[in-house]
Amino acid sequence: MKSNSESMGVGSHRLSSRIRRGDVFSEDCPSRGVLLHATSRWGVLVLVALVEGMHRFSDLRRKITGISEKMLAKTLRDLESDGFVLRVAKPVVPPHVEYSLTPMGLEISGHVAELADWIELNIPKILKARERGR
């Protein structure tokens, strides 16, 4: 139940058929930036929200309780620049802007959603662990 530690040692990559990870740990790796956006406080929630389809700005604002307009705008801009979110502004009055996931965005939010789901599912256990910790 804890044999993963000493049995393999720090240096012996046991990621046999897995990806050669390692670059994320380097501070100048561009992955860090993307990871930063995708796992940012609001980025996660926006991605998960958009899994269910297109949303308008105010839809997201309502759905993601507690987010401010500024942060929602910034988060959407970041995710858009990474190619995860598609922004479509219709030239009408009043403005009408639609946000949705790109194919790439759909892939990554799958992973993010799994993470979020796991946490929600395990919240009881986590909270219990926390109490024991104090």
Place this chain on the structure above:
Amino acid sequence: MKSNSESMGVGSHRLSSRIRRGDVFSEDCPSRGVLLHATSRWGVLVLVALVEGMHRFSDLRRKITGISEKMLAKTLRDLESDGFVLRVAKPVVPPHVEYSLTPMGLEISGHVAELADWIELNIPKILKARERGR
């Protein structure tokens, strides 16, 4: 406290990518806090690093380029309090502290690692998308 725990029911995990998610969007849901730790700038990297087994403080510091002592300490404390990281301090001089993942921590870092791997794998595509955006 909240009663969101049983509200969803652990057994009701039927829909593939569409389980009854929704609580994360609420700002007072404890999941938010955990998500915040697990996806924090350094939390992600620490979790991924520990997938490969036990590390000492200085191991992590060396491995995760750019992290400061303070942030590493804080990140480890957060992850420990969530029950993801196990801290074992041996009463010797000089100090010797070992950090490793708990069973729960191993699960969550699996998801986090998948996310990180996906990003590394798709970095070329992402960077290309970025350029087009500008």
Place this chain on the structure above:
DNA sequence: CGGAATCCAAGATGATACTG
């Protein structure tokens, strides 16, 4: 309605020094 602009408070982060 969908933001951008501005001001401000709070927290995150970093560099350095210090200690058990």
Place this chain on the structure above:
DNA sequence: CAGTATCATCTTGGATTCCG
């Protein structure tokens, strides 16, 4: 070695106002 304490700085996030 594994931190903590301190101070300075940068970023986040929120509230408000304004505009097309």
